[in-house]
Amino acid sequence: xxxxxxxxxxxxxxxxxxxxxxxxxxxxxxxxxxxxxxxxxxxxxxxxxxxxxxxxxxxxxxxxxxxxxxxxxxxxxxxxxxxxxxxxxxxxxxxxxxxxxxxxxxxxxxxxxxxxxxxxxxxxxxxxxxxxxxxxxxxxxxxxxxxxxxxxxxxxxxxxxxxxxxxxxxxxxxxxxxxxxxxxxxxxxxxxxxxxxxxxxxxxxxxxxxxxxxxxxxxxxxxxxxxxxxxxxxxxxxxxxxxxxxxxxxxxxxxxxxxxxxxxxxxxxxxxxxxxxxxxxxxxxxxxxxxxxxxxxxxxxxxxxxxxxxxxxxxxxxxxxxxxxxxxxxxxxxxxxxxxxxxxxx
Ligand SMILES: [Zn+2]
Numbered sequence: 001x002x003x004x005x006x007x008x009x010x011x012x013x014x015x016x017x018x019x020x021x022x023x024x025x026x027x028x029x030x031x032x033x034x035x036x037x038x039x040x041x042x043x044x045x046x047x048x049x050x051x052x053x054x055x056x057x058x059x060x061x062x063x064x065x066x067x068x069x070x071x072x073x074x075x076x077x078x079x080x081x082x083x084x085x086x087x088x089x090x091x092x093x094x095x096x097x098x099x100x101x102x103x104x105x106x107x108x109x110x111x112x113x114x115x116x117x118x119x120x121x122x123x124x125x126x127x128x129x130x131x132x133x134x135x136x137x138x139x140x141x142x143x144x145x146x147x148x149x150x151x152x153x154x155x156x157x158x159x160x161x162x163x164x165x166x167x168x169x170x171x172x173x174x175x176x177x178x179x180x181x182x183x184x185x186x187x188x189x190x191x192x193x194x195x196x197x198x199x200x201x202x203x204x205x206x207x208x209x210x211x212x213x214x215x216x217x218x219x220x221x222x223x224x225x226x227x228x229x230x231x232x233x234x235x236x237x238x239x240x241x242x243x244x245x246x247x248x249x250x251x252x253x254x255x256x257x258x259x260x261x262x263x264x265x266x267x268x269x270x271x272x273x274x275x276x277x278x279x280x281x282x283x284x285x286x287x288x289x290x291x292x293x294x295x296x297x298x299x300x301x302x303x304x305x306x307x308x309x310x311x312x313x314x315x316x317x318x319x320x321x322x323x324x325x326x327x328x329x330x331x332x333x334x335x336x337x338x339x340x341x342x343x344x345x346x
Pocket of ligand 1: 202239240241242262320321322
């Protein structure tokens with residue numbers, strides 16, 4: 001029998017056909033800098049250095065996909081749309097100034113052309129370099145901004161939270177713009193080589209807004225963003241951080257074929273609730289386990305995840321959220337080994 005590629009394994013899991021084993025895809029980007037000795041900040045401006053680290057991570061640790069990117073898509077879009085940024089010497093850039101103070105500012109918010117705006121071309125070049133190297137053997141995941149969270153970047157999260165109660169029209173008008181921006185960004189990422197588009201919407205978490213607000217203010221925008229992936233024939237995925245148990249069904253309604261589930265969610269219950277219709281991906285604690293735990297702790301947690309959610313396929317072993325840059329690589333290795341050891345489908 002021909003050994004399936006990582007790509008075959010992931011596609012089977014998404015389609016609900018049991019693969020040879022549970023695919024394992026840690027949400028890892030700049031942690032891979034540890035393998036090439038490249039500085040986290042230095043790599044920000046170099047597609048070659050970023051791609052080299054990302055490729056080394058997959059090659060050396062043996063996981064089943066590459067998250068092609070370095071800093072968050074929110075930073076790239078927020079900067080391209082006019083927010084001011086701070087560039088620390090030892091960390092990724094941070095948004096410092098919000099471009100939208102109120103409704104009267106909405107006219108001046110641009111929908112950027114990803115091929116030419118800010119530092120987005122650096123990101124797109126990284127995706128192309130990774131794709132050129134792995135071809136169709138290893139799927140490429142690209143994060144794109146959830147419009148609700150991107151709105152929070154443009155006007156400030158506090159202002160957005162207050163507006164969800166006092167001025168929903170403002171939220172709708174602003175997310176109209178961020179939805180357009182995100183859709184164009186999706187198209188550019190697909191053109192560069194993305195196989196899976198992961199809409200990340202941390203501010204739409206049930207830790208921050210009610211399920212009702214998710215349904216009216218975040219879901220319709222996510223649906224539009226992910227529809228671009230569907231139209232282009234790539235896999236739509238959704239990442240919402242923190243507690244999302246109350247919105248699992250609604251997350252499926254976005255059209256996502258994969259739900260990235262954070263460690264606060266009971267994976268077994270999620271499997272029961274939506275495991276028949278969507279591929280679940282998660283959910284090892286990125287901080288308490290992958291950053292500060294031991295390989296033994298990670299192995300045990302990975303084994304638990306596999307027991308709770310692998311039955312019948314539609315499961316990808318992963319971290320609950322993005323892995324911190326300083327997470328020890330032996331912990332990532334332990335996670336991959338656990339999928340190989342305990343994740344076989346007979
Ligand atoms: Zn997250």
